[in-house]
Amino acid sequence: MDAAPVRMIFLITFPLEQQIRDIYLKYSQQTIKYEKQIEENDISDINRGLLARSIFSRNTGRIITLSANEDAAAGYKCTNKKPIYPLFVTVNNLPPKLRFDQNNLILASLWFNKGKPNMALFHKKFVLELQRLHNGMQIEAQTYKIVLLQCCLDSIGRCELFCSKQFNGRYGCTICMHPGKLVCKQMKYPYQRAKLREDVTTRRLMIQVEEFETREPRFGIKGLSVLVGLPEFDIIKGLPVDYTHMALLGITRTIWEILVENSSGNIQRLRNTSIVKKTIGDRFTSMRLPSSFSRRMRKPDEYLKFKASEWETILLHCIYPCLADLLPATYMNNVMMFATVVFLLLELNISRSTLLKCQKLMDQFVEDFEKLYGESFMLYNVHLSGHLVQNGRNLGALRNSLSSRMKTETVC
Numbered sequence: 001m002d003a004a005p006v007r008m009i010f011l012i013t014f015p016l017e018q019q020i021r022d023i024y025l026k027y028s029q030q031t032i033k034y035e036k037q038i039e040e041n042d043i044s045d046i047n048r049g050l051l052a053r054s055i056f057s058r059n060t061g062r063i064i065t066l067s068a069n070e071d072a073a074a075g076y077k078c079t080n081k082k083p084i085y086p087l088f089v090t091v092n093n094l095p096p097k098l099r100f101d102q103n104n105l106i107l108a109s110l111w112f113n114k115g116k117p118n119m120a121l122f123h124k125k126f127v128l129e130l131q132r133l134h135n136g137m138q139i140e141a142q143t144y145k146i147v148l149l150q151c152c153l154d155s156i157g158r159c160e161l162f163c164s165k166q167f168n169g170r171y172g173c174t175i176c177m178h179p180g181k182l183v184c185k186q187m188k189y190p191y192q193r194a195k196l197r198e199d200v201t202t203r204r205l206m207i208q209v210e211e212f213e214t215r216e217p218r219f220g221i222k223g224l225s226v227l228v229g230l231p232e233f234d235i236i237k238g239l240p241v242d243y244t245h246m247a248l249l250g251i252t253r254t255i256w257e258i259l260v261e262n263s264s265g266n267i268q269r270l271r272n273t274s275i276v277k278k279t280i281g282d283r284f285t286s287m288r289l290p291s292s293f294s295r296r297m298r299k300p301d302e303y304l305k306f307k308a309s310e311w312e313t314i315l316l317h318c319i320y321p322c323l324a325d326l327l328p329a330t331y332m333n334n335v336m337m338f339a340t341v342v343f344l345l346l347e348l349n350i351s352r353s354t355l356l357k358c359q360k361l362m363d364q365f366v367e368d369f370e371k372l373y374g375e376s377f378m379l380y381n382v383h384l385s386g387h388l389v390q391n392g393r394n395l396g397a398l399r400n401s402l403s404s405r406m407k408t409e410t411v412c
């Protein structure tokens with residue numbers, strides 16, 4: 001009898017220390033200048049968000065904060081046709097333009113296997129090195145403490161890394177305790193202000209699940225996340241909602257499909273869809289966007305191929321002039337509430353009063369969304385949008401928490 005085939009795992013890890021040192025030294029002058037420019041009361045930059053502030057207040061001495069970034073859905077293809085799953089790191093102390101430049105991304109690990117990575121194995125070396133660097137690393141004559149502030153992933157990757165149920169399971173939200181509700185045998189998230197998860201209680205819950213014989217999930221938690229090993233890492237606030245997948249490839253596309261493509265079949269939002277689609281197509285092709293936009297708008301017929309940056313352009317610049325006179329005002333108002341919050345959270349200057357205004361608008365957007373489209377359209381992404389402002393408060397502008405997919409599409 002043949003033995004079962006041995007499954008080989010291909011994983012490469014790259015030491016972080018020298019890469020961090022090289023990048024920090026290369027841009028030390030720009031970084032010092034940038035630090036002086038940031039307004040102390042503004043929280044748009046990630047190192048001025050509440051998460052970074054609490055770390056700075058607990059520590060003395062110099063600190064370099066990092067963001068990790070991975071994209072399960074992208075599965076970068078290479079010549080051997082196997083997907084590559086990368087783990088990138090950015091140095092948050094750098095000015096945003098340099099921070100998000102592809103040449104300044106630090107490569108931490110590569111996973112070369114079909115299917116989703118084993119998150120514990122994939123992040124093991126990364127976590128161990130960050131534990132060591134938290135004790136301090138030398139850059140010229142100074143000692144710097146290294147702290148990871150956030151891991152940006154799409155929803156599937158975030159739940160895997162958090163070791164919790166996905167969007168289709170009970171308690172699938174990594175940020176709050178919304179239980180979900182089965183509507184036509186699918187998990188939906190009707191409007192509800194659920195209790196937020198907390199770092200300390202979630203760690204306790206993870207240990208309880210690990211120690212329990214049956215390892216039965218509790219409140220969506222399936223076990224211990226590898227991230228609990230990271231010093232000073234908040235396992236709730238440090239795993240933000242991914243703007244790219246949630247807001248652009250998620251909600252904006254969903255709204256488009258419901259309103260323009262009439263994909264739901266039984267909801268006719270626009271009268272005589274074929275004529276309206278032609279009108280929208282004509283308006284799209286006649287729009288002249290400023291030269292700073294990286295690509296021209298494609299025809300609406302090609303919407304299945306639209307990239308995240310195209311959905312962003314539609315949401316912020318095209319949807320109102322193209323649809324406002326074709327939709328009932330209640331629907332347009334709902335879309336514009338969402339667009340307004342996204343626009344304000346992308347800004348380089350975010351004040352506390354802006355965040356308060358955004359939270360009110362976003363709550364209203366989610367509540368009205370359910371009234372307009374019904375419970376069956378209360379998708380996971382619509383629920384997550386309610387957490388977007390909270391992410392802004394903790395980690396600054398949305399630009400700070402982009403997935404690697406969006407970073408490769410846009411040059412900041």
Ligand SMILES: [Zn+2]
Nearest residue numbers: 173175176178
């Ligand atoms: Zn939630």
